[in-house]
Amino acid sequence: MKICVVGLGKIGLPLAVQYAGKGHTVIGADVDPAVVEHVNRAQAPFPGEADLDLGLKTAVAAGTLAATLDTTAAVRAADAVVVVVPLYVDDAGLPGFTAMDAATRAVAAGLRPGALVVYETTLPVGTTRTRLGPLLEEGSGLAVGADFALAFSPERVLTGRVFADLRRYPKLVGGVDARSTAQAMAFYEAVLDFDQRADLPRPNGVWDLGSAEAAEFAKLAETTYRDVNIGLANQFARYADSLGVDITGVIEACNSQPYSHLHKPGIAVGGHCIPVYPRLYLWNDPSATVVRAAREANAAMPEYAVGRLAAAFGDLGGVGVLVLGAAYRGGVKETAFSGVFPLVAGLRARGAVPYVADPLYTAAELEALGLPAHRGEPVAAAVVQADHTEYAGLRAADLPGVSVLVDGRRVTDPGLWPGVRRIVIGG
Incomplete structure (x- = not known):
């Protein structure tokens, strides 16, 4: 396949290298000239990602990976487009779609019939179908489902170990219709490798979530769970301080039973994911008092x-x-x-x-x-x-x-x- 990856950040660039390593031709698009220059020189634009340096050098030398500032031109040559650009959240918890909308319009301008568009950036539930799909239709003159496939498949990796996590965790996929889902599942089966873990309730690989909304919800739910769990651990820790009890021993004792999986308390919850995605969930579901309380507990x-x-x-x-x-x-x-x-x-x-x-x-x-x-x-x-x-x-x-x-x-x-x-x- 010819694949365009839009957004060559700490998730997008490893994805591009992964796809190229499976024998596909990949063009990475980014708005930052320095990033594009680094990639075309086979130099990782950021440190600390295991196996990225070697994979990038191999792909660029083989001619299977290149980078460009022209997203529309890259999309015009692509069978599949994977979008991994940032979605920001302001201090009030409101998502800012400026970068996502701009990237989507650039994709739409080059979209060709039969292509697949997949969003991997974590999004509020419903965004793929009700916001991004119409933008793609408007800019391309094509119809979702009839002329091109549209799906959501959340990234589920941690920076520093992206390639290992791509193999370790099932790939969740949900399209806006059955045809889009099938096309997206076939795509990921062709670009990823999976460890076969015996401890999974279902075989590892590509999982059909049934809809874009279910896939969006799954990513928000799994990350919000972590924030809520940490919030609970932090409240336990504060109570332990008042008692003069070491919470570490308490948590270890609780987790000796399979029904308990308390996380560790700590001074702060940071990063692009855990502090952010519960806010996206709250944007969808403002009545979620448990989620709001946990976010406030961690922020304190x-x-x-x-x-x-x-x-x-x-x-x-x-x-x-x-x-x-x-x-x-x-x-x-x-x-x-x-x-x-x-x-x-x-x-x-x-x-x-x-x-x-x-x-x-x-x-x-x-x-x-x-x-x-x-x-x-x-x-x-x-x-x-x-x-x-x-x-x-x-x-x-x-x-x-x-x-x-x-x-x-x-x-x-x-x-x-x-x-x-x-x-x-x-x-």
Whole structure:
């Protein structure tokens, strides 16, 4: 097949490499000239994705993958189009469709009869059928179902391990009609490989969800579940703090029974997925009180951590505090909805002088994000925000002058902090 992947970000580019690796000809389209240039030079435009460098070099050298700024021209040559552009959510939880709509119009202008269009970006339920389908029809002059196939198939991977996750998890597919579903399922069966896991209720592979709405709902539901579970764990952790009980042992005991699967509490829930998709669900279902409460509980955790530090220190006025980790997740150079931002704001609100350090970021990169980079200034307290592996061996001697450590991820070794008051969330 000839395939166009629209959006060469941390999901789109690995997908393009995966498809090319299966022998298909892939053109990746992106609006960022630097990304296009990097791809055409066989250079990954972002670090940290396992197996991407080699796969990209192999595909570009073989002539099976190239990148372009001209989405419409790329679509015009394609049998299948996979759209993986961002959908943003504002502070009020409202989705912003600007980038998605623009990409859809560019796809429509080049769409040819018989082609398949699949959206992988997580969307509110109903978006594929009621918003994107009409835009494609309007811009192409073609009819959904009769002239081209339209489906939704959510990405279900984590950055850093995209290729492994593509093999590990079933591919969920739902079309706007039976013909679209069948065409989308045949497409994914031709471009993906699947591990055959014995622990799945159904065989691994491509799963027909029955409709685009069901596939959209499935992605929102599985991610919202994680946010709700973490919210519950965080509320348990706060109660454990009031009791002087270690929540880790409680959770381990609960999870020894197969009916319980409590997640870990922590200082923040960040990233493009878990803090965002429950808001998309709430946009569809504003009466979902459980979802709303969990999102609020998780959003409150950075301030709770600052409060724990303030209670231990007495007065944070003028106190230098080092926040360890700008990334939202250990080992990933990404700050989307990271807890570092509310932590810095909360520390400043209490009169502290915050600084930020991260092994993945230079001081200049941190400052470009609006964060106060640590350049050796004296600090009296530290807060672990990201679970970078580097912090497991961090010791008191590495941060002279620090008398209180708030480990929001439970990654530090308590034996390495003699003479320092070490605080963890949940006992």
